[in-house]
Amino acid sequence: MRQGRVAKNPPKPTGFVPQYKSELEGKSNRVLREFNHASAAPKDLKYVPWHEINAIKISESGSTKVLFIETEGGSVVLKITGEMGLDYFMNLLGKCIGVPIPSMRVLRYDEKEFSDMVRLIRETAYTDEVLIHRVYPKFNVAFIEIMDYVPSLSLPYLGTKRVGKAFSVNDDASKERLHRLGITLAFDVFINNGDRYPLPMWRNEGNVENLLLGFEVTPNVT
Numbered sequence: 600m601r602q603g604r605v606a607k608n609p610p611k612p613t614g615f616v617p618q619y620k621s622e623l624e625g626k627s628n629r630v631l632r633e634f635n636h637a638s639a640a641p642k643d644l645k646y647v648p649w650h651e652i653n654a655i656k657i658s659e660s661g662s663t664k665v666l667f668i669e670t671e672g673g674s675v676v677l678k679i680t681g682e683m684g685l686d687y688f689m690n691l692l693g694k695c696i697g698v699p700i701p702s703m704r705v706l707r708y709d710e711k712e713f714s715d716m717v718r719l720i721r722e723t724a725y726t727d728e729v730l731i732h733r734v735y736p737k738f739n740v741a742f743i744e745i746m747d748y749v750p751s752l753s754l755p756y757l758g759t760k761r762v763g764k765a766f767s768v769n770d771d772a773s774k775e776r777l778h779r780l781g782i783t784l785a786f787d788v789f790i791n792n793g794d795r796y797p798l799p800m801w802r803n804e805g806n807v808e809n810l811l812l813g814f815e816v817t818p819n820v821t
Contacts, residue, residue, distance in 0.1 A: 627723045678743070
């Protein structure tokens, strides 16, 4: 007997009341929009307006414990993993030796900003039934990394011609990109990070999705 196709959007179960409904319902009237991948980072990473969240996006590649948060004051990346100490050390090390790495800070569970941030993200995400189910349980951690969002595209999305043009030796900008690529390659070898370049020492094919090309964001002028 031939099986029928599974509906892309199956009907939602009725009568289901999540345990956090009483905690979050009616707390936020903000309407979430699609995350703007061309948005810029905040002017100061120490001051993120968590009460003005416009978009929440869960990473589609790599770890699902990475969130992109867009606010009125700029966009940030939240990394919610158990490797905070290692990540923070590598970030400081990279900055010390001149590797192009986004700014980063760490929030601890007993800080007021931590609880305020988690509460406001959950309240805002509650307006999207699917999103809140995925976001709510992610914050049962002791530390959260906050990083500047860097507008960028992974190399596969650029296509062969654009990649060739971006990394040619015909202009100073391309030469600078090649120089930065070499610095990143050397840093990955130094810290034994095999999740980017396909080098023989790691015996893997790397992950080209982790090769990102940043682009400048021009603010709107009204």
